[in-house]
Every structure is written in C-alpha cells, then in structure tokens.
Amino acid sequence: MTSSPSIPPPLPATARDEGASALVAAMETAPAAIYVLDATAAEPIWANARARDLGTARDQLPVVDGRPVTDVLDEVLRTGQAETICGPLGRGGPAATVMARPMQVAGGPGVLLVLESEDAATDTSLWPSLPADGVEQAQLSLLPPSLPLLPDLRLSGSYHRASAVRAAGGDWYDTVALGSGRVALVVGDAVGHGVPAAGAMSRLRGAMRSSALRDPSPAAVLAALDTFAAQMEDVEGTSVFYGVLDAGTGDLVYAAAGHPPPLVVGADGTASFLPVPPRPPLGSLPGTPTTVSRHVLDQGSTLVLFSNGAVAGPGPEASAALDRLAEAATSVLASPDALAPDASGELASAIAEGVRTPDGWLDDVAVLVAHRREDTLEPLQLDLIADPAALPGVRRRLNSWLTTLGMGEQDRVGAMVAVGEACANAAEHAYRGSEPGPMSVTARVDVDGVLTVTVRDEGTWRPPNRDPGDRGRGLLIMRQLVDGVVLEEEEKGTTVTLSLRLRRSPEVDEDRPSVASAATVTVDRGGPRPVVRASGAVDELGAEQMRIRLLEASHGGTGRVELDLGGVSLFSSAAVRVVLAIARIGRDEGWRLVVHAPDGGITRHILEISGLGGLVDLR
Numbered sequence: 001m002t003s004s005p006s007i008p009p010p011l012p013a014t015a016r017d018e019g020a021s022a023l024v025a026a027m028e029t030a031p032a033a034i035y036v037l038d039a040t041a042a043e044p045i046w047a048n049a050r051a052r053d054l055g056t057a058r059d060q061l062p063v064v065d066g067r068p069v070t071d072v073l074d075e076v077l078r079t080g081q082a083e084t085i086c087g088p089l090g091r092g093g094p095a096a097t098v099m100a101r102p103m104q105v106a107g108g109p110g111v112l113l114v115l116e117s118e119d120a121a122t123d124t125s126l127w128p129s130l131p132a133d134g135v136e137q138a139q140l141s142l143l144p145p146s147l148p149l150l151p152d153l154r155l156s157g158s159y160h161r162a163s164a165v166r167a168a169g170g171d172w173y174d175t176v177a178l179g180s181g182r183v184a185l186v187v188g189d190a191v192g193h194g195v196p197a198a199g200a201m202s203r204l205r206g207a208m209r210s211s212a213l214r215d216p217s218p219a220a221v222l223a224a225l226d227t228f229a230a231q232m233e234d235v236e237g238t239s240v241f242y243g244v245l246d247a248g249t250g251d252l253v254y255a256a257a258g259h260p261p262p263l264v265v266g267a268d269g270t271a272s273f274l275p276v277p278p279r280p281p282l283g284s285l286p287g288t289p290t291t292v293s294r295h296v297l298d299q300g301s302t303l304v305l306f307s308n309g310a311v312a313g314p315g316p317e318a319s320a321a322l323d324r325l326a327e328a329a330t331s332v333l334a335s336p337d338a339l340a341p342d343a344s345g346e347l348a349s350a351i352a353e354g355v356r357t358p359d360g361w362l363d364d365v366a367v368l369v370a371h372r373r374e375d376t377l378e379p380l381q382l383d384l385i386a387d388p389a390a391l392p393g394v395r396r397r398l399n400s401w402l403t404t405l406g407m408g409e410q411d412r413v414g415a416m417v418a419v420g421e422a423c424a425n426a427a428e429h430a431y432r433g434s435e436p437g438p439m440s441v442t443a444r445v446d447v448d449g450v451l452t453v454t455v456r457d458e459g460t461w462r463p464p465n466r467d468p469g470d471r472g473r474g475l476l477i478m479r480q481l482v483d484g485v486v487l488e489e490e491e492k493g494t495t496v497t498l499s500l501r502l503r504r505s506p507e508v509d510e511d512r513p514s515v516a517s518a519a520t521v522t523v524d525r526g527g528p529r530p531v532v533r534a535s536g537a538v539d540e541l542g543a544e545q546m547r548i549r550l551l552e553a554s555h556g557g558t559g560r561v562e563l564d565l566g567g568v569s570l571f572s573s574a575a576v577r578v579v580l581a582i583a584r585i586g587r588d589e590g591w592r593l594v595v596h597a598p599d600g601g602i603t604r605h606i607l608e609i610s611g612l613g614g615l616v617d618l619r
Helices: 018-029 049-054 069-079 132-140 194-214 218-231 318-334 347-354 388-405 409-430 474-481 540-553 573-589 602-609
Strands: 033-038 083-088 095-105 108-117 153-160 171-179 182-189 239-246 251-257 263-265 271-273 293-296 302-306 365-372 380-385 438-445 450-457 484-490 493-501 519-524 531-538 562-571 593-596 616-618
Touching: 033 049, 033 095, 069 083, 069 095, 069 108, 069 562, 083 194, 108 531, 153 171, 153 347, 171 194, 171 365, 182 194, 182 302, 182 365, 194 218, 194 239, 218 239, 218 251, 239 302, 263 318, 271 318, 302 318, 302 347, 318 347, 347 365, 380 388, 388 409, 388 438, 409 438, 409 450, 409 474, 409 493, 474 484, 474 540, 519 540, 519 562, 531 540, 531 573, 540 573, 562 573, 562 602, 573 593, 573 602, 602 616
Parallel strands: 531 562, 562 593, 593 616
Antiparallel strands: 033 108, 083 095, 095 108, 153 365, 171 182, 182 239, 239 251, 251 293, 263 271, 263 302, 302 365, 380 438, 438 450, 450 493, 484 493, 519 531
16 A cells, blocks of 8 residues: 555644643654554554554554564564564664554543664654653653562652653562562663663663573573673663562562672661672673672661662762662661551662762662561461451451551451451351351461461351342352452351452552553343453453452352353453453353353454463354
8 A cells, every 4th residue: 555645733632721732743753653543443543654654554564673663663562562673674674672662542542653673763753742741651651560579578650750751661670579578679780771771771671581480580580681781782881780589588689780789788787788790781791700698688777779770870980879879778778667567658669769979860870669567467366256247357467467467558447348258248148047156367478478367167058048138249249359259157156268469559640641442342131141242442441340340250260150252352450360360260160151152253362372272162
C-alpha cells in the first residue's frame, strides 16, 4: 500500500489550550516518526509529518533489529506493557529505536509509537518535547511496581527525575525475591538520557532478572550482563551494583561494574562505604573477571544503594559528594519515627531529597534501601470461643500484629476483612443449633514474605446454597482479598487457610486521572449454570471486572461457571492471569472451568500458548 496523505495533522480533541497546542506542534515537526494507533483501526488516527512521509499503513511499518514493528504493536496491545527495541533498520540499515506504549484512545485501547533513527537529528527527539511530568511517568512505568515485604527486612525504593528534562532517563533499581529469605538488590545507571536510555534500562533490567533467576551469584549475573551489554551498543557503558542479601543472617555478597560503593549505616548511626574493587562498566571490556565481596549486615543496620545521580553536585572532590550522601542517610535514619513499623514516609525518597541541590537534581537519582530489622516477629496465636462477640477482639489483635509487620493500610484492611469473614463463618455456622465451641486463629509469615492465616473450628461445615442471597458470600469475599483460600473439612471441624504474598506498594498519586475500561462484562444466569460474558478490550481494568464477576457467579469458587470470550477484541496478560486463577480455584474445588473462545481467533491462540489448555475446557 502507499502512503496515506489523507491523514491530516489536526490537534487532538483535548489539545485546546496553548500549552497542548505547542506540544502537538512540536510532535508534528519532530524528526522522529510518531503514530497514535487505535487497536481496531488499520490506519493511525494521528501521525506526524515524518510518519506520513514513511507511510502510515500497518504493512508499511519497518523491521527493526529483525523484528517487524507490527509484532511489537500486537504485543503491546495483548499485554498492556510498554516495549522498546533498538537495532538496525531493515537489513543493515542505520540504527533505530522503537518505543511503543499502551494508551487510551477515544475510550478504547491504543498505542503511542515512536520510531527514531540515526539519520535524524538526535538533539530534537520526542522525549524533550514532552512535559516534564510525562517524562517522569514514562520512567516510573519502567521501574518495579512493588517491592517484597519480608519479615526480617524493610525495603524501600525511589526514583527522582533530573530537574532538567533533557537530563532525564536511564537510572533504575530493582529487587528479585530468590527464595529462602534471599533477595537480589540492584541499582544501575544507563548511559545517556531520553528514550534510548530508558529503552536500554528496560532491556538491561529484563536481562538481569532472567540471569538472576538462573544463577543469582554476583559473578554469574555480571558476566551475563557484560556479554549482553557487549552486544548492544546503547547498553554498553552502563554502571551497575548487584548484591544478594540473606535477610535472616545478614550475609551480603556483591559486585559492581563502574558503580559507586554502597553505604552502610549502623544501628548506632555510624556510616561507612563498603569496599568495591574497580571494574569497568558493562560491555566495556568483555571477559573482565568479577571480584565478589562479602559483608555481614548486622541487625539494625541499613544498606543504601544509589545511582550516580545521588552523588552529582557542586564540588570537584568525589569524597565531598559521598560525604553529603552519608550525612543525608544518617540524618533520615536518626529520626525516631523513620523505622517505626507504621511509618508512612519512604526511606529511599527521604534520602534522595536529602541530596537535592538548590538547583534540584542535576541528574536522575535512584535509591534502594534495605534495613535489617532488629526484632523478629513472633507468630500470632489466638484461642477463643466461636461467638460473634469475640470478633472485634480478633480484629484488634490482628490489626496490631499486621501493623508491626509493616503492612500498608490498604493491604492490612484487606487481610483483616478476609480473616474476619473466615471467623464469622465459624461463629455463625459451625455450631448452629448448639452451644458455641472453640475456634483458633493462627497467623505467621515465612522468610519469603508469605502471610498464612489459619482459622479452625470443631463444628460442622455446610456448603452454600446455589443462590445464597445476602448470605454465604464469605468464600467470595476471601478469594477477592487474598491470593489463596483452602477449605478443609475434617471429621470434627473445618480449617480455612488464607495465604497472601506481601509486597510494599508504591505511593499512589491521588491526582492521577482514572481510566474506564473498554471491556463489558456481564453474567447470564438463564442456563443450567451461570455464564460470564466478556466483550471488547479486556485490559487490566477489564480483567479485574471479569475476576469479580467470575467469583460472584461461582459463589466464591464453590460452584461451576462458564466464561464466554466470543466478543473479545483484546485479551491482555492480566486477563490470562484471571483465567488461570479461577481455573486453579475450580480445580481445588473439584470442577473445571469451561471457556468459550472462537477456534482460530487471537483470544483462543493466547489461551493455548499460555498453557491453559490443561486447566480449562476450551470450546
């Protein structure tokens, strides 16, 4: 097909003020090709001058690094996750960078696509044309959405964009839970700024996670990243610190490539930097051996990892910048409330604020903090009578215990409601028609941060009615609030076990506009069993609607239900996870989820390649 000159460069409907008009004008004349695509349209709904010159039809989009850009678009629409690829344009052409990000377009799913190549001026790329908060949101979307919440370790991570928009992009942090109380801690600084640096950071983070899950030793991970960086020009020169910390013993093994040394602040407030043998940045000298160092982080001590931007500032001596960071960290940790279990402030963010200069952050700043707790949280054991009057006391005791653990308010309330439902079921139903009997509540957290709460009675279990009305929804509520619910009927009594993997969620921006899902999810109860019907684009919000309807229709997973996906145009990875979760619940309850998806359609293909064929009946 030929280029589509019929696509004009009009302002989007929302671009009515002067600032938005200036942004659209900058995008129109940018040397990068910029497309705004609707999931259901063959042509973009908007394209700038460069994109119109190249051609706007999907079959005119090029191949970058051996991968058709159309495949990238399909992947972003399917998963709802941003993608960045870099490599030669076509066969042996100039280096190019493709960034594809999901976005809402006219109330439905869409993609923002940016294509840059070396034959265009590099100092006028799209990123500097975006508003400052847009740059920060783009960078934050590539950072981990949560950190593990371990009983022996308090983790805190923070990213702050450079005050100058042109200096933004490339710094990152991450954690990887490795099991048995071990966690990998990583901070890195990709070379450059803007879209290419963010793309390099994203790919390097993925390579790190993949390597760490295969062999988490620092020598193996840095060797793998060194090889990866040597093959990717934009990743070459990245500095990184990588360490594995055993939360229970405090044993830390670590290595770094071209990165500043980590800071340790003792329980007594003394600060020192750990020795780091010099080593070139990633990919600079492939095959460079890695020296692994070891340190024992004492209980009550805090490890502070940071990117180069944290020590950027006035003054010719590096020691002055390190001293400034150490002073900021010790000042934050000396606060009597900083390490309190219910502290609302983030350690990493406070330390980053402490190194901010009068002119702001001269470079991106990423900070990752690991504080080893001094006290070990003992399991909670409550033995009481299964009487409704005892439930307020259970909630008070559990709330205090979960607060000491460090759970955020929203997660804590969810866990308390789930446990309250299990206790209420025992109090109201287990001893119906007789005197209330014993009930026990036990709560513990393992070394990997998995909370397990067991509620046991010695009464009789009664399965819920097909239509329980306002009653019998305990299992439904519990399964909406925790990761796993197991109900065991015994000869004398019932045991309900609730499990939840704990995570520390980032602060939510309350001013962030909400986005409505493009999916429609309904329940048809006219047949022999309820059928949940989904249509449209089942994105992350649509997947949550689908999960709630499936649980409602199945009475918390205790009854059979079917899922009809015949009208779905987009089936995201979040939707796949929902189907997997409901299929597992059905398996545990002794029934099999029936899923209707057209043969030969993309939704059925996604379900098949996701390995769900063995868990559901595809029809």
